Amino acid sequence: MNYIREKRIYCGPDHLEVDIYPITQNQLNKKGKRSKKKKESLPKQKRLNEKRARKKLRQITNTNFNENDYIVTLTHSSPPETVEDAIKERQKYLDRAKYHMAKRGIALKYIAVTEFGGTEDNPSNIHHHLIINGCLTRDEVEDLWSTGRGKKKKPLGRANARRLQPDKMGLAGLAEYITKRPEGKKRWTCSKNLERPWSKDNDHKYKRSQIIKAAMSNEYSKILANYKDYEPVDADYGIQAVYNDFTGWSIYLRLRKKGSG
Numbered sequence: 001m002n003y004i005r006e007k008r009i010y011c012g013p014d015h016l017e018v019d020i021y022p023i024t025q026n027q028l029n030k031k032g033k034r035s036k037k038k039k040e041s042l043p044k045q046k047r048l049n050e051k052r053a054r055k056k057l058r059q060i061t062n063t064n065f066n067e068n069d070y071i072v073t074l075t076h077s078s079p080p081e082t083v084e085d086a087i088k089e090r091q092k093y094l095d096r097a098k099y100h101m102a103k104r105g106i107a108l109k110y111i112a113v114t115e116f117g118g119t120e121d122n123p124s125n126i127h128h129h130l131i132i133n134g135c136l137t138r139d140e141v142e143d144l145w146s147t148g149r150g151k152k153k154k155p156l157g158r159a160n161a162r163r164l165q166p167d168k169m170g171l172a173g174l175a176e177y178i179t180k181r182p183e184g185k186k187r188w189t190c191s192k193n194l195e196r197p198w199s200k201d202n203d204h205k206y207k208r209s210q211i212i213k214a215a216m217s218n219e220y221s222k223i224l225a226n227y228k229d230y231e232p233v234d235a236d237y238g239i240q241a242v243y244n245d246f247t248g249w250s251i252y253l254r255l256r257k258k259g260s261g
Contacts, residue, residue: 003208040199068164069131070164074157093144109193113128170256215249218241
């Protein structure tokens with residue numbers, strides 16, 4: 001017999017994702033008890049080739065960044081020989097940003113994705129996407145992608161920084177853009193000081209029959225009533241019902257706080 005687990009994932013003050021899915025009796029929490037609040041794990045660094053990893057990165061982005069922060073794209077005028085060489089240059093850039101922010105009493109927060117074609121030892125079209133907190137000016141952020149000082153200073157390639165523009169889904173679209181483009185391979189990392197989304201499980205909120213009825217009828221008003229302070233992010237992605245031949249129906253909600261944005 002399948003039971004139903006509700007997992008709430010809180011992504012900052014405005015976004016809530018809810019996974020409602022079947023579990024077995026062995027997975028069931030003790031009757032009447034909810035799980036303790038816990039931090040969500042980060043996706044495995046370096047690789048972003050799994051749907052689950054991309055979802056976690058989306059949640060981390062929504063938790064930590066907003067319209068005051070930047071998306072930065074960096075290219076190389078002299079192509080690095082390997083991906084590791086490109087990542088070393090990217091890290092030097094982040095170290096410079098960290099230094100200048102620290103002078104203003106602000107800690108650098110970032111997510112960095114390096115994209116490339118070919119192989120890691122013989123790459124092509126290497127470029128970087130970075131999401132960083134907005135302590136510096138746009139000109140300063142772009143100017144840091146350079147080497148040398150004074151008259152010997154020269155850019156390492158093109159640098160383009162722009163303010164983030166959250167929509168109803170927060171920064172989900174941006175997170176998916178930099179991690180899910182069909183061409184190329186990707187390597188990623190993030191700063192250790194990012195706030196992680198937190199979650200709680202409840203195995204006694206829903207009955208299996210409720211989930212089947214809602215999914216089959218495409219009517220979710222009774223389920224949404226349990227999250228009265230929130231609303232679906234939009235009509236297409238806010239509510240998704242999925243059927244599995246082995247476990248049955250599950251429902252995934254992407255919600256935002258009413259009045260936010």
